[in-house]
Amino acid sequence: MARRGQRQSGETRTAPRAHRGARAFGNDGVIPVLARAVRGVEADAERGPVKPSSRTKFQVVALLVREERARVKADETITESQRGEQLKRLDGVATILAKTAARDTSLLVLLAEDAVISDAARTLKRDMLLAGGMEPPPEEVVVAPPEDAAPAAAERRVVPQSVISRQLANPFQVPDFVNVEPRAPRQHHLATWELLGPLFRAFEYGGASSCMHLPEPASLQAPAGLELMPHQAQVIAAAAKGHRTFLLADEPGLGKTAQALLAAQAANAYPLLVVVPNVVKTNWAREAALWTPNHPVTVIHGDGETIDGFADIVVVNYEVLDRHVGWLGDFGFRGMVVDEAHFIKNKTSQRSQHAIQLSERIRARVSRPLLMALTGTPLINDIEDFRAIWQFLGWIDDKKPTASLMASLEEIGLTPVDPGFYPAARTRVIEQGIVRRRKVDVAADIPARRIADLPVELDDAVGRSIREAEQELARRLVARYESALATRTSGIVVEGIDHELVRRVATWEREDTTTAQSGENVFSMMRRIGQAKAGLAADYAAQLSRNVGKVVFFAKHVDVMDVAQDTFAKRGIRYSSIRGEQTPKARQKNIDAFINDPDVAIVVCSLSAAGVGLNLQVASNVVLAELSWTDAEQTQAIDRVHRIGQAEPVTAWRIIAAQTIDTKIAELIDSKAGLAARALDGSDVEVSSSADIQLEALVALLTEALSESL
Structure with missing residues (x-):
């Protein structure tokens, strides 16, 4: 982002040193422009629903705060104290943005990285930059199109x-008028009515x-x-x-x-x-x-x-x-x-x-x-x-x-x-x-009880990191397998994949306590996936609570619960929390609040602390933000809602991270659940333990990696 004194053509003119300094660190520059704008948005939010013009201003201020923060951090021409002062002022603007979004949670969608930036927002962004003495980069300059030109929004459109x-394969699309209904004689006694x-x-x-x-x-x-x-x-x-x-x-x-x-x-x-x-x-x-x-x-x-x-x-x-x-x-x-x-x-x-x-x-x-x-x-x-x-x-x-x-x-x-x-x-x-x-x-x-999987995609840097770590885990398993195969002394030769050896390698990996120091293991992988899903799971629970009423939100880890609670607080949704570190009195107070207070929409529960011994049948929807290691633990959580006295069918929404080991874990839990059902019906098949799921997940990961290499 160039200073206003810099021409787009590449020519520059140098402003007097004192003037540049006043602009950057005094009452000029883009930060005071942002401060005035955000105060206007805050005042609008205090009066009621935020108007469309203020929504646009809110989004533009958020965009410019991000850009200005990055510019200030990278600016080598200013001192550390000057940098700290500007960042402090930007933090003040960001704080007002956060308070305003907490008042009107519909503004949160404008902060998403993939939020649509309208032409009005682009124009306002340009105007704010110019007002702050900044020259907008060429792509931010909005040029009025000719009167007969297509709308400016069309410039962002794509055609895969x-x-x-497909269009070349079928260039002539004939309109379909086969099902046109014959027109009945029209009456006119309502023609003039609104x-x-x-x-x-x-x-x-x-x-x-x-x-x-x-x-x-x-x-x-x-x-x-x-x-x-x-x-x-x-x-x-x-x-x-x-x-x-x-x-x-x-x-x-x-x-x-x-x-x-x-x-x-x-x-x-x-x-x-x-x-x-x-x-x-x-x-x-x-x-x-x-x-x-x-x-x-x-x-x-x-x-x-x-x-x-x-x-x-x-x-x-x-x-x-x-x-x-x-x-x-x-x-x-x-x-x-x-x-x-x-x-x-x-x-x-x-x-x-x-x-x-x-x-x-x-x-x-x-x-x-x-x-x-x-x-x-x-x-x-x-x-x-x-x-x-x-x-x-x-x-x-x-x-x-x-x-x-x-x-x-x-x-x-x-x-x-x-x-x-x-x-x-x-x-x-x-x-x-x-x-x-x-x-x-x-x-x-x-059915009186239903588990519905909701796959979500982890498309950000965290998601890519998780998939890379999963690939590294698979490579380590393959290396173990190949090493065991190379040092085998029994003389046994198996054509294709030796599935017995695969299971032994998976067992070694599960029991190896040193891998946490040298790389990811199945436990740390699942924890990272849970952390990455936390915001998406909380967003879905928030939407669900507005649709159907009270919702029970289950997670395994404290940090996932923290993210969920922060999300609900920002959206103005009242919640209670049931955690392991609570005193019995605090725990019961939170349970009573969820059951008896109609304004408490969500209870955030620890799987270990709230998975048993609770009656939460005031709700009929459960969100499982993280997967359990056993079907029994999952069932126990759902049964806090699905129990005698429940008047409505229960739906448990299981959040699954697509294209990760999360999907394998979910499939394994479901397969073991079928075995458990047969066991309860008289079969002698044992109900699977958590170790079985962990082992089978590693077996599946290694088998898939070996299949791809064959």
């Missing part, structure tokens, strides 16, 4: 090479079930090894019979992902676009491979260099949607799903605008595409949260109901001044495709 290949307000108010009055009429499924057929529940099959049957828009608002844990995937299959809505939060992107790909194995799935990461342009299902997260919205709109999708659809409730946000834009472009080409909005909490703040979701589904536009809903409302024969209009209108909107079932309503259809 595999998508270009209807969106009355439609929203119709839902404020409440009423009967918020679920459209669903057909009874002909069968519960599902891919081999999977079970389809009756309530899930109803939605799939509706799609098979021709219904094409769904606000699927089932409570979390009722299998919305499977319903959406199988509904797309029933409607032949391929290619299918799925827009999801980043934390569940990997899980969607996994679920698609399970429920619709004959339809290839691809996931967009970053600029999309690795995607399969010929896949049937394309999964993209909200955070990178702006980069890909251009080619996605021209891809020829016949269906679109938005998961956690309450993410698009703010129509002024970029992700909401992109989602609605893509929906409109799909509907412009396909007469009746499959459009599904999935959310357990369709309403967050007020009834107007419906607006963006309904517009995405094509039920309304900016000002009025669209043709299908309008025709249905005309059939009522009433206007908003008639008392009977509101319940009737509510029913007509619901029949457009609102599906809402609670766990308690379908309890007979689902």
